[in-house]
Amino acid sequence: xxxxxxxxxxxxxxxxxxxxxxxxxxxxxxxxxxxxxxxxxxxxxxxxxxxxxxxxxxxxxxxxxxxxxxxxxxxxxxxxxxxxxxxxxxxxxxxxxxxxxxxxxxxxxxxxxxxxxxxxxxxxxxxxxxxxxxxxxxxxxxxxxxxxxxxxxxxxxxxxxxxxxxxxxxxxxxxxxxxxxxxxxxxxxxxxxxxxxxxxxxxxxxxxxxxxxxxxxxxxxxxxxxxxxxxxxxxxxxxxxxxxxxxxxxxxxxxxxxxxxxxxxxxxxxxxxxxxxxxxxxxxxxxxxxxxxxxxxxxxxxxxxxxxxxxxxxxxxxxxxxxxxxxxxxxxxxxxxxxxxxxxxxxxxxxxxxxxxxxxxxxxxxxxxxxxxxxxxxxxxxxxxxxxxxxxxxxxxxxxxxxxxxxxxxxxxxxxxxxxxxxxxxxxxxxxxxxxxxxxxxxxxxxxxxxxxxxxxxxxxxxxxxxxxxxxxxxxxxxxxxxxxxxxxxxxxxxxxxxxxxxxxxxxxxxxxxxxxxxxxxxxxxxxxxxxxxxxxxxxxxxxxxxxxxxxxxxxxxxxxxxxxxxxxxxxxxxxxxxxxxxxxxxxxxxxxxxxxxxxxxxxxxxxxxxxxxxxxxxxxxxxxxxxxxxxxxxxxxxxxxxxxxxxxxxxxxxxxxxxxxxxxxxxxxxxxxxxxxxxxxxxxxx
Numbered sequence: 001x002x003x004x005x006x007x008x009x010x011x012x013x014x015x016x017x018x019x020x021x022x023x024x025x026x027x028x029x030x031x032x033x034x035x036x037x038x039x040x041x042x043x044x045x046x047x048x049x050x051x052x053x054x055x056x057x058x059x060x061x062x063x064x065x066x067x068x069x070x071x072x073x074x075x076x077x078x079x080x081x082x083x084x085x086x087x088x089x090x091x092x093x094x095x096x097x098x099x100x101x102x103x104x105x106x107x108x109x110x111x112x113x114x115x116x117x118x119x120x121x122x123x124x125x126x127x128x129x130x131x132x133x134x135x136x137x138x139x140x141x142x143x144x145x146x147x148x149x150x151x152x153x154x155x156x157x158x159x160x161x162x163x164x165x166x167x168x169x170x171x172x173x174x175x176x177x178x179x180x181x182x183x184x185x186x187x188x189x190x191x192x193x194x195x196x197x198x199x200x201x202x203x204x205x206x207x208x209x210x211x212x213x214x215x216x217x218x219x220x221x222x223x224x225x226x227x228x229x230x231x232x233x234x235x236x237x238x239x240x241x242x243x244x245x246x247x248x249x250x251x252x253x254x255x256x257x258x259x260x261x262x263x264x265x266x267x268x269x270x271x272x273x274x275x276x277x278x279x280x281x282x283x284x285x286x287x288x289x290x291x292x293x294x295x296x297x298x299x300x301x302x303x304x305x306x307x308x309x310x311x312x313x314x315x316x317x318x319x320x321x322x323x324x325x326x327x328x329x330x331x332x333x334x335x336x337x338x339x340x341x342x343x344x345x346x347x348x349x350x351x352x353x354x355x356x357x358x359x360x361x362x363x364x365x366x367x368x369x370x371x372x373x374x375x376x377x378x379x380x381x382x383x384x385x386x387x388x389x390x391x392x393x394x395x396x397x398x399x400x401x402x403x404x405x406x407x408x409x410x411x412x413x414x415x416x417x418x419x420x421x422x423x424x425x426x427x428x429x430x431x432x433x434x435x436x437x438x439x440x441x442x443x444x445x446x447x448x449x450x451x452x453x454x455x456x457x458x459x460x461x462x463x464x465x466x467x468x469x470x471x472x473x474x475x476x477x478x479x480x481x482x483x484x485x486x487x488x489x490x491x492x493x494x495x496x497x498x499x500x501x502x503x504x505x506x507x508x509x510x511x512x513x514x515x516x517x518x519x520x521x522x523x524x525x526x527x528x529x530x531x532x533x534x535x536x537x538x539x540x541x542x543x544x545x546x547x548x549x550x551x552x553x554x555x556x557x558x559x560x561x562x563x564x565x566x567x568x569x570x571x572x573x574x575x576x577x578x579x580x581x582x583x584x585x586x587x588x589x590x591x592x593x594x595x596x597x598x599x600x601x602x603x604x605x606x607x608x609x610x611x612x613x614x615x616x617x618x619x620x621x622x623x624x625x626x627x628x629x630x631x632x633x634x635x636x637x638x639x640x641x642x643x644x645x646x647x648x649x650x651x652x653x654x655x656x657x658x659x660x661x662x663x664x665x666x667x668x669x670x671x672x673x674x675x676x677x678x679x680x681x682x683x684x685x686x687x
Contacts, residue, residue: 008465009079010411011047015056019066022077025086025529033074033111039144039151040113041073041137044080044087044105047411048268048318050327051121052104057325058124059133065124068134072141073108080105081317081415082463085474085523089530092165093158094118108140114155114531162532169537169579170517183581184595188220188229191584191591199261200236202585206266208256209240211276212539212588218284219592219624222679223599234288237281241296244366247331248353249395249402250307251299253277254321255541263368264361267328267408268321271308272542274300275421282425282432286622292372294433301429301438304422310412314419314448314464320409330408332364333398341401342394348387349394352376413465416453416473419445420480421542427487431619439491446488449481450500457500458507475522475536475545478508482552486559493615493630498559505556505565508549518571520546537576538586546572547589554593558603558627561639570597596625602678604671605654605661606630608646614653617668623675 003023004016015022023029025042033040043060045052059065069075080087080103090107093115094100100120107118117140122133131139144151191213194202202210214236221229240246243262245254253273254265281297284290308316323329335357339346349355353367360366369376373391377384423442430438453461453469460473460481485501488494512520514535521528522536522545536545550572557565573580573594580587580594601623606614607630615630627640630651635641639659646652652664653671657678665671 004077008463008468008470009047009082009413010409011045011049011052011079011081012077014047014053015060015077018056018060019063019070020060020075021066021070022075025076025078025083029074029076030111030113033109036074037111038072038074039116039140040076040109040111041069042076042078042086042090042105042107042109044078044090044107045103046080046318047409048270048320049103050266050268050321051102053322053325055104055121055133059122062124065134065137068137072137074111081411082413082471084476085528085530085534088522088534088536089162089532090115090118092162092534094120096158096161108144110152110155112531113529115158116151116155159531162534166535166537170519170575182598183577184220184224184591184598186581187584187591187594188217188224188226190581191217192228192232194585195232196260197235200232200239201262203260205260206256206258207245207260207262208541209245209253209273209277210585210588211273211280212543212592213585214588215280216584216588216591216595218280219595222287222622222624223595223601230288233284234290237284237293238372240277241292242369242371244361244368246296247303248367248369249331249399251296251301251303252307253300263366265328265366266321267331269319270541271304271315271317271415271418272421274304274308275418275425276542278304279421279425279428282428283622286428286432286620291374297429298433307410310414313452314414314445315422317411317413317415317418319411323406323408328361328366330402330405332359332361332366334359334364337401338365338398341397345390345394345397348390352387352391413463415463416449416460416477417462417480417542419449420477420484423449423484424480424487427484427491428622430491431616431622434620442484442488443492446484446497453477458504460504472524472526475508475512475520475549476542478504478512479545479548479552480542482508482556483548486552486555489559490619490628493612498556501552501556502560505549505552518568518575520549537579539588539590543589544587547587547593551589551593551596554596555627559629559638559640569593573597592624599625600658601626602675603627603640603656603659604629604675605640605644605656606646606651607634607641607644607654608632608651609648611646611651614651614668614671618653618671621672 002018002021004012007013007024078086091101091105093107094105097118102120104121107115109115122130122136124132126132196203201207214233217229218233220226240262245257245262245265252269255268255270255273256266258264258266278297278300281293285294310316321327335355338355342349353369355365373388377387423445426438426442452464455461460477461469462471462473462477482501482504485497489497511524514521519535521533538544550569553565553569576590580590584591604618609632611630611632618628629638629640631641634645644654650666652666654661654664655671655674662674
């Protein structure tokens with residue numbers, strides 16, 4: 001048995017019985033490479049990764065292959081979700097060398113940790129213009145032992161390349177890019193070129209939700225009144241919710257679709273995707289009530305509660321794509337399986353969910369919908385309630401049958417960053433669904449994070465499992481936690497949340513900031529174990545940590561009256577404005593902050609005895625970039641509450657812009673009329 005048996009990561013434990021002599025990432029493994037003068041193989045993956053499982057079965061479980069690896073390499077296994085700092089660096093090397101990336105990621109390093117070659121999946125025998133894994137190992141060994149000077153030079157060039165790439169992104173703005181005023185309009189024009197007008201989302205396949213770009217599009221619509229932006233959000237949500245990327249029986253989204261129509265998912269389900277998408281759906285129906293989206297939102301929250309919630313703790317990370325080696329085996333159906341389960345109800349179900357006798361994917365059926373239930377019922381001149389009742393009954397029966405199958409593997413580690421994203425989503429869903437239990441759950445989950453991953457607050461840990469916290473927190477952990485604390489403050493009025501957000505922000509400024517660029521490193525200096533201390537600038541599957549800190553600084557600066565934080569947020573945007581304009585789909589959250597800065601929204605102060613009820617009524621409507629503060633009395637510590645007085649009998653509502661307020665009103669509807677007039681003036685001033 002190798003050295004992984006004492007790890008907590010489900011991915012590392014999957015490899016604990018490989019004949020490969022795996023090490024976890026450690027200084028002892030690096031020292032061993034130096035002592036034996038061997039190259040290091042770093043193999044990176046995650047527990048729900050289909051091709052990681054494939055390569056493990058084909059190569060890492062093969063004794064002959066393992067023997068060669070053990071003889072000529074120091075072999076290190078890394079869970080990318082547990083060590084995103086290492087994954088970032090070595091994935092960038094892979095993308096630079098091959099033009100693409102993915103997992104499993106296999107990177108070869110000098111004994112000092114500098115990479116000199118990287119690739120993704122390699123088969124056991126040569127095919128598709130790829131060498132076999134063993135062939136590659138032999139070539140790397142020969143190259144390292146006979147041309148070490150060339151290998152060392154290659155490693156040096158790759159490190160220089162990483163540094164140059166970052167510097168290029170942060171280059172000053174190109175004045176030729178801006179031909180007319182209004183960067184946010186240019187960003188929308190650029191991003192809309194990639195809209196898929198038929199299936200929603202963005203053109204091409206494989207097709208990821210790209211929630212940050214969709215979020216920008218939605219906020220842009222609300223702040224400018226642009227009709228096409230709203231239409232595209234609705235199209236995208238509906239097409240995803242009707243496709244195979246959405247689990248039509250159990251709720252929840254798969255990580256991506258392999259086709260442009262959202263039909264064929266890569267079946268793994270990740271906590272972060274579902275957090276980001278439920279937050280977007282919730283904010284959409286806060287403005288535009290939609291029964292189809294609301295139903296899916298409730299289904300997805302039920303799935304999170306049922307399958308991802310460790311009820312006394314936080315949320316688990318992911319569900320596997322595979323079941324007993326079969327990709328998607330848990331989720332797909334033959335026609336006969338459906339007929340035998342549903343009996344008399346089968347024809348209606350098969351017609352609605354597109355079931356075919358020969359299947360629509362590898363002989364089986366991925367369930368999908370072409371229409372909403374209302375459209376379908378109208379199309380066959382049937383009673384909506386009867387159709388709905390029958391389909392719900394069928395779904396319940398199929399869920400019971402599905403749960404008799406082998407359940408996909410669960411990655412049960414709990415990550416601070418992803419849990420924080422889910423807390424943010426819960427606060428939004430509470431407002432959208434008028435469900436106080438969701439807000440109560442968000443508060444419980446926040447307390448768990450602060451207690452068990454809080455470390456020596458404000459120092460945090462990244463992951464937690466079975467009573468053990470691991471790895472000092474990364475920038476994402478701090479940024480997403482601060483964001484969720486701000487959202488909880490807005491929904492509860494509890495100033496403790498705002499205070500903790502401020503404390504964590506001070507810690508980030510002290511320990512993560514690069515004073516030269518004004519951006520934040522992904523790790524603290526003490527926590528750096530990579531050959532390059534990187535800055536997380538792009539949105540990936542989750543928002544950029546730097547973009548989220550830019551957003552946090554903007555909001556907290558306004559809440560707390562810290563103009564230096566507002567200025568830093570603006571400076572960060574200025575440093576990246578050129579990149580945002582050119583590649584908005586890769587900088588969606590940055591673009592959103594720029595949008596807020598160009599189109600500052602209203603602020604609301606509510607002061608008086610019944611402030612909670614009026615605050616909740618104002619918050620029901622989503623307003624991007626807006627600030628809401630509520631208190632039972634004037635509070636000079638906060639600019640928005642300074643010199644704002646209420647009544648012991650009735651709270652007053654102040655609607656403001658840049659802290660300049662109109663006369664206070666007592667009635668929520670009257671306040672909303674003032675807000676509407678502000679919004680109308682803004683949309684009229686935009687093209």
